[in-house]
Amino acid sequence: MKPLSSLTDGLVQSEIRAVTARVNAVNGINLGQGICDMPTPDTIKEGAKAAIDQDKSIYTPYDGVPVLKERIMEKVRGFNHIPIQGPGNIMVTAGSTGGFVTAVFALLDPGDEVIQFEPFYGYHSRLLNLRGVKQKALPLHPPAWEVNFDRLETLITPKTKAFILTTPNNPCGKVWSRRELEQLLELMKKHDLYAITDEVYEYMTYDGRRHISLASLDGGFERTITLSSFSKTFNMTGWRLGYATGPEEIIANMGLLSDLFYICAPSPLQYGLAEGFADGPGYYEDLLRDYDTKRTRMCLALEKAGFEVPWPEGAYYVFAGFRPLSGRPGFDDARQACYTLIDRIGVGSIPGSSFYSDPADGRYLLRFCFAKKEDELDEACRRLEGL
Ligand SMILES: Cc1ncc(COP(=O)(O)O)c(C=O)c1O
Structure with a gap:
């Protein structure tokens, strides 16, 4: 058969999806993909339901x-x-x-x-x-x-x-x-x-x-x-x-x-x-307060686990360095460290190498997403602290 379009040559699935599959396989907590799993505001849900009922289709x-x-x-x-x-x-x-x-x-x-x-x-x-x-x-x-x-x-x-x-x-x-x-x-x-x-x-x-x-x-x-x-x-x-x-x-x-x-x-x-x-504005204030609390929880847990943690100025990820842990087995590079955390404590993160044109630049970095429900984030942090 004739070859498919060359447009997809070299195009690979984002590492994020591979991590998600591996975390799901161990029923772990996924701090990898940035899919905030808090509820969508009721006003939006009700508005969409009404639009569906009114056949705005x-x-x-x-x-x-x-x-x-x-x-x-x-x-x-x-x-x-x-x-x-x-x-x-x-x-x-x-x-x-x-x-x-x-x-x-x-x-x-x-x-x-x-x-x-x-x-x-x-x-x-x-x-x-x-x-x-x-x-x-x-x-x-x-x-x-x-x-x-x-x-x-x-x-x-x-x-x-x-x-x-x-x-x-x-x-x-x-x-x-x-x-x-x-x-x-x-x-x-x-x-x-x-x-x-x-x-x-x-x-x-x-x-x-x-x-x-x-x-x-x-x-x-x-x-x-x-x-x-x-x-x-x-x-x-x-x-x-x-x-x-x-x-x-x-x-x-x-x-x-x-x-x-x-x-x-x-x-x-x-x-x-x-x-x-x-x-109104109260929504955004609550959102920020919630994320700020989660940022603190996540950063402190990673620091306790031995990571180098530049506290993020914005967004909802911590891009943490694990060089201090690199003497331990399973922490040679970012992908290995990511899989080690999934296999040992069931916590998903994203290898830092996915965020650089030269993957070597992200060799000792992992990205953790803290846009999670409080109890799940808490459990993930407890597991990291006990690493
Ligand atoms: C920087 C950045 N841009 C865009 C997106 C995707 O946004 P959207 O869902 O609006 O396509 C993400 C999702 O993680 C992101 O981190």
């Missing part, structure tokens, strides 16, 4: 139902301070992943170069590979994950088209400061570059830090596609709803692609989600 406009777009516009203006002009600057997407796919195809041609910051979210990297985009990465190091802007500038070539930025970051939790974003924007203006920003953890910033959107800075909006999602904010990773914000001509091109790839995001779920915004 047909294709929606490709860029989302107007009532949801209205809510998103209010949020983008009020929380993110992004200077959107109107609905043409917003598109509802099939999760932020759907937004990233269309952003990459709308902005980048095969052979273009982008610059990422390591450690990075692997889905971004794999999709860019699929599009034939060349990636360069600036490594950031714990505990401060500081950006060396002089080194960053040396990575820019005439083929460079965009930065890919995730703030707050998965896996290391770095929250980009205003000063850092300003410096990045200076480079973007100087070298005529775009940015695609992934801000799905925007509500999870700790120790008084505030999330800042690159697109909110003076001159940032014109050059930035901002992606966000409801997956993490409302505990609904499986609903597949997110959105993109950006200049009208870019969003229009992304819309053409989104229509082609997905037609639209799920209809009744969009109506349900529109209701979730009614819960």
Whole structure:
């Protein structure tokens, strides 16, 4: 038979799924995959049920139902301070992943170069590979994950088209400061570059830090596609709803692609989600308080177990180093350490090697997700403490 498309040559399933299968096989506690398993807010669930009962079941406009777009516009203006002009600057997407796919195809041609910051979210990297985009990465190091802007500038070539930025970051939790974003924007203006920003953890910033959107800075909006999602904010990773914000001509091109790839995001779920915004600011305060408590629990347990723990500034992962444990059997490298924890104590994590272009850079790191129900997280922490 003739060969299948070469597009999938070299494409492998994310390590995250392999870990999930192994943890499930021992009925363990999965701190690997970032699937917050807390309940979706009742207002959203009731809204979606009502929409189903009212047969709101047909294709929606490709860029989302107007009532949801209205809510998103209010949020983008009020929380993110992004200077959107109107609905043409917003598109509802099939999760932020759907937004990233269309952003990459709308902005980048095969052979273009982008610059990422390591450690990075692997889905971004794999999709860019699929599009034939060349990636360069600036490594950031714990505990401060500081950006060396002089080194960053040396990575820019005439083929460079965009930065890919995730703030707050998965896996290391770095929250980009205003000063850092300003410096990045200076480079973007100087070298005529775009940015695609992934801000799905925007509500999870700790120790008084505030999330800042690159697109909110003076001159940032014109050059930035901002992606966000409801997956993490409302505990609904499986609903597949997110959105993109950006200049009208870019969003229009992304819309053409989104229509082609997905037609639209799920209809009744969009109506349900529109209701979730009614819960007001108290919802986000509670969410942050809950995650902050869990962050403390997780970090202290890992420290007690002997890990090096740079406490995350944002998001809901701890990217911890196990070099101090590497003399023990089963802790030679990240994959081995990950499997050792599953086999010995039934706790799943993700090998740090999955977050670097050179896996050796993540050899002594594991990512633990603390977006878990309290009793499960507590049990996982107890097991780690007794390691
Ligand atoms: C940085 C980052 N971006 C995007 C996603 C996926 O988001 P969505 O469910 O909105 O596609 C994740 C999920 O873990 C993530 O960590």
